[in-house]
Each structure stands twice: as C-alpha cells, then as structure tokens.
Amino acid sequence: MTLTAPLDRPSTDSSVQLIDMIFPGDTNHHGTLFGGVALAHMDKIAFLAATRHGRAPFVTACSQRIDFEAPGYTGDMVEVSGAITRVGTSSLDVEVTVTAEAPVSGERRRLTRGLFTMVARKGPETRLPLPPLEPASPADDADRPLRMVEIVFPTSTNHHGTLFGGDAMKLMSKAAFIAATRHAREIVVMASSSRVDFASPIKAGAMVELLPRVRMTGRSSLLVEVEMWSEELLTGARNHAATARYTMVAVDAEGKPKPFAKAAL
Template sequence: MTGDSNIEMAPGETPAPATLIDIVFPGDTNHHGTLFGGAGLALMDRIAFIVASRHGRVPFVTASCDRVDFRAPARIGHIVSFTGRPMKVGRRSMLVEVDMIAEDLTAGTNDLCTRGQFTMVAMPEVKDAGWSLPPLDGAASEQTEGDALRMVDIVFPDQANSSGAMFGGDALAHMTKAAFVAATRASRKTTVLASCQRIDFKHRITVGSIIELVARIAKTGRSSTTVEVELWSEDLVGTKRTLTARGVFIMVAVDRDNRPVQVFAA
C-alpha cells in the first residue's frame, strides 16, 4: 500500500490516467438488454469533467460534444470503462477525448463502444484577465502504478448525509466494486464478496470531491482472491490528495449455482 496519506498536487499535474468504471445493470438498459445511449453519454461527460478539473483545479462546464457514433453495444453484466485524456488546452478551455469500452469480464473481451471529444470551459472564481489554464504535461499524464486497478468518480449530494459528508455505505460500495472488478479480471469468473476486514475512515469526504479507488491483488487461493483497496479523495479545485480509507476484501469465484469453483493452482 502507498505510505503517504497526503499528497500535494499542482494544477496541470494528473496523478494517473482517469478512468471511470461502472457495471451495466438491468435498470440501465433498453428492451434489447443494452446500455441506454444517454446513460453512456452522461458518464462520458462526467469523466471529461473530472479530467478537466484535475488539470485546471478550477470549476468547469461542458461547452460542446463532437458527434458520437456507437460502434458496439454494452450489455447487461458488462463492465464499461470511460477513459478520458486531455488533448488540447487553450487559455480558458480544453479538449478532452473519451473512450467508452465494454468489457466481458468472464470472456476477457473488450469492445470500443464509442469515442467522443468534449470541450470543457473553465470558470475560475477570480476574474483575472491574465489568467489561463496550465499547459499540458505529457509526462505526468502517463504515470502508472504497476498492475493496480484505478477508477475515479465524483461524490454527489444524494450520497451524503445532512452534514455534507459521504455516507460510509456508499464509500464501501465503491471499494467493493473496485475489488470485484480486480478479482474478476484476475480469475475470469464471476466473483462474490466473502468478507472484508475492518475499515477505518480517517477523513470525511465532502460533496463535490473526486474519489479514486486503487485496487491491487494481494493473494490468490484455489477459488479466492484477496484484494487490497485504497480510497483516495481530492478537493475538486484543491491541490490535496488524501488517503481516506483502506481495506482488504476476500472475493470468491463461483459457478452458475453460486458454488465456489477452483480457478487458481493450489
């Protein structure tokens, strides 16, 4: 696990490629069993917003989106990954390209569903005529951490309590989802949560914060996978990145009858 619990970031520095990962459930699909196009576009816009906010550390709004053609569907049970990367930065606007990829976790196949470009406009609080966004830093955008799974999202008001802090249950749901994706990618079998160790939340996460889950495979058994998950939080327009919680999740591979199945060598 990462040792430092607080990291300072400068505007223009992106700590890792920004990817939002979700699972296609029946309520997200049309009568054909495929993801609604509008739902996919909404998540593409969300990751474009996260990429822009991480780069400029100021509020952004979406100005436009180029034509988006859906080349392949995302079906129930698929994992959909939305990866955004900055392509061009002007004084107060930037162009973010977003890929939407549907992944069949058990088959190990990936299909590019669509690609789009979003123009995001900065709305700085200080109306300084000389203000401009920082230039692109290609080296920073290529940072990786080995085989760790990384996924980002934003905390919305319906995920918070009356004091504006994220519900612990919602944070746990994000951490469990990261463990599920990491374990299923490793086993190529459907996995279920068997247990999780005690999780202490060291810092509150406020509405509007960016959260990032970092999941790593720590150990495998005959049918189980032990996944270590870190939950980081970032102020939307701040420079501090804080390790909020970490936990260990035991995921078990199961067959169609929900019985454990061996996937790893003894």
C-alpha cells in the same frame, strides 16, 4: 490478518478512468447499455479530467458528434477514460473513450469515443491562462495499477455533507469485485468484508479515487485490499479516506465455490 505494506499515493496526472458495471437499470429494452448512461459517464469524465488539469470550475461547452460503434451488455464492465488533447487560454478539449469488457473472457469492445470542449468559468478561483498541456509519458498498460474515479454528489452525502459510509463501502466493494474478476477471469462473489477503516471524511464535490489490489490468492479465493482517496478538485489537496479488505470467492453456475481454472493464480 494484518497487511503492513505501505500505502501508495495515487497518481495526480490529469488522465482519469471510471470503471463501472452495467446493471439492468442501466440498459434499454434491448438489454444493452442505454446511450444516455454512456453519455453521462463521458461528460463526468470530461469534467473531472478538465478540473484536475486546470484546477478551476469547468462547464461543458460542446461535444462533437458521438457515434456508438458496439453495444454493451448487462453484466459487462464499462471503462470510461479521458485525456486532455488541447489546452487554450480558458478552454480545453478532452477525448473520452468508452470500452465494454466481458468480465470472464476479457473480450473488449470500444462502444464509442467523443471529444468534449470544457470552458473554465470566470471567478476568483480561476487562474488564466490554463496550464499548458504536458507531453504524455509512455506507459505500459499491463503494469499500470487499476484506478477508478467517482465524484461525490449531494445525493451521496449524509446530514454532515460528507460521503455516506454506506455509499463509500458500495464503491469499495465494487472496486474489489472488478479487480478480482479481472485477475481471475472467473465469476466471483464476495465472501466477507474483514475490515473497513475510515481515515478522513470526503466532502460533496470532491473526487474519489479507488485503488484496488489483489493481495493474496488461494485455491478458490482472493484477498483484495481497496484504498480510497479523496481529492479537492480546485486545490488538488488529497487525503487517504479509507481502506477496506474483501475476500472474493470463485463460484460455479450454481453459486457454489470452485477452484480457479488458471493454475497460474
């Protein structure tokens, strides 16, 4: 099946959102999200939000006290979002919120929230003062498309210094799973990957933005299309890197296909 709908260019505002799954390797001996994993996600989002705003190399100067309010459990989705709250001459503050979401019920719990101060390092690519903070435009979360970000570290690259295709497909399939689960509120598994087209390479140090969309729904399956975009953090240059299509199927407790419970799908 060929989909001819045009690609939408992802937004370029400084707010960023990371959505991931809590797997057993991310939990402590109590089966809840390890605090260090949550803090690593928060620092990553603060860095991405700061760099996207200032287009300069940033480092973390400090974070205010971070209190954990609720646990995140194995199998939950974890959503980490960051937004700029203050901009100075060479530093800015990013408020980062971590929320856990039960995949099937949709129940959400705020795990923690923290404020990170990021400082732009001096150098030829750093332009000071930093751009001023622009007032945020009101948006309806219900109408906002799902966007997920990651950063490409050297451990995820091949011998050419670009994102390894297997890691790219891992990110896109995870985005498809999250989009399908949020749409259906059912236990879903991947039935097939019909096509993956790679359009341009992604270098180490670039930001990856994933845009999954549910394109078709059936009695027990969903077709999810995932676009992957790359963004050079210092220049803002963006490229469409890949597109993939996945068929996700709802299953019962025994792993057998089942109809969606919600007729509205």
